[in-house]
Amino acid sequence: MEDPNRMMAHTGGMMAPQGYGMPGQEDGSVNENEVRKQKDISEILQQIMSISEQSLDEAQARKHTLNCHRMKPALFSVLCEIKEKT
Secondary structure, rough: OOOOOHHHHHOOOOOOOOOOOOOOOOHHHHHHHHHHHHHHHHHHHHHHHHHHHHHHHHHHHHHHHHHHHOHHHHHHHHHHHHHHHO
């Protein structure tokens, strides 16, 4: 067996951290951690999807508002005149 002081010299004077509770152990904690991570990921994805849906709904509402605006035909004709002149 090697001298512990010699081993500490190779690691800069500190012992390497132990892998307690890390993946690869067979105490069942890995499965619980994976389940928690999957739940967290699914919650984040759900929030992203709801944001996307809200943004799409808002964009469609703005588009509808612009299409129904009373000045739309006048603006369209002015833009057409500008296009013809350039």
